[in-house]
Amino acid sequence: SAVISQKPSRDICQRGTSLTIQCQVDSQVTMMFWYRQQPGQSLTLIATANQGSEATYESGFVIDKFPISRPNLTFSTLTVSNMSPEDSSIYLCSGTDRLNTEAFFGQGTRLTVV
Amino acid sequence: KNEVEQSPQNLTAQEGEFITINCSYSVGISALHWLQQHPGGGIVSLFMLSSGKKKHGRLIATINIQEKHSSLHITASHPRDSAVYICAVRPTGNQFYFGTGTSLTVIP
Numbered sequence: 369s370a371v372i373s374q375k376p377s378r379d380i381c382q383r384g385t386s387l388t389i390q391c392q393v394d395s396q397v398t399m400m401f402w403y404r405q406q407p408g409q410s411l412t413l414i415a416t417a418n419q420g421s422e423a424t425y426e427s428g429f430v431i432d433k434f435p436i437s438r439p440n441l442t443f444s445t446l447t448v449s450n451m452s453p454e455d456s457s458i459y460l461c462s463g464t465d466r467l468n469t470e471a472f473f474g475q476g477t478r479l480t481v482v
Numbered sequence: 483k484n485e486v487e488q489s490p491q492n493l494t495a496q497e498g499e500f501i502t503i504n505c506s507y508s509v510g511i512s513a514l515h516w517l518q519q520h521p522g523g524g525i526v527s528l529f530m531l532s533s534g535k536k537k538h539g540r541l542i543a544t545i546n547i548q549e550k551h552s553s554l555h556i557t558a559s560h561p562r563d564s565a566v567y568i569c570a571v572r573p574t575g576n577q578f579y580f581g582t583g584t585s586l587t588v589i590p
Contacts, residue, residue: 401577411580475524
């Protein structure tokens with residue numbers, strides 16, 4: 369099974385700045401996803417990270433606010449841009465294997481915007 | 483409408499008690515995961531189920547596909563089991579739908 373290393377595990381950021389979260393997988397995964405968990409809420413899909421092309425965003429999420437990169441099958445980044453306190457959440461990446469039979473999760477990033 | 487419902491939302495138990503957390507879902511799925519979220523926010527995948535039952539140490543997970551229901555059991559609970567437990571289902575696509583989690587506190 370794959371292991372996803374997500375960094376940073378937590379951060380406190382000033383409003384108006386941006387933070388890039390990285391997920392590195394120790395083997396190739398077919399699909400990668402980015403989720404957000406706002407306080408007291410369940411995890412919600414932000415976007416599907418597509419290798420070599422623009423990510424596919426869910427309703428309510430836009431590329432200008434959450435640019436995503438996926439240069440290869442083992443790495444992806446999510447940037448939270450021009451942050452406000454409302455962006456304080458846990459951000460989580462996940463991936464599925466080539467046969468789409470298993471799913472793997474990063475450890476999550478706890479972001480606090482002050 | 484939430485595709486995944488968990489119960490209870492909060493649970494407090496004495497050390498040593500047997501604990502059950504339930505998950506019901508409304509969509510057809512290819513797999514169900516139980517996740518553990520630590521107080522600091524870190525998330526660990528405990529089980530992936532597509533049928534039957536799995537056991538890992540003191541943790542047991544079962545799933546009934548026909549009834550669209552899964553349970554997570556913890557035997558001989560310990561304070562270090564205190565965490566939020568999240569049920570996540572994957573329909574035939576690739577993304578997950580998550581429950582809102584069950585916050586477990588085990589008191590020594």
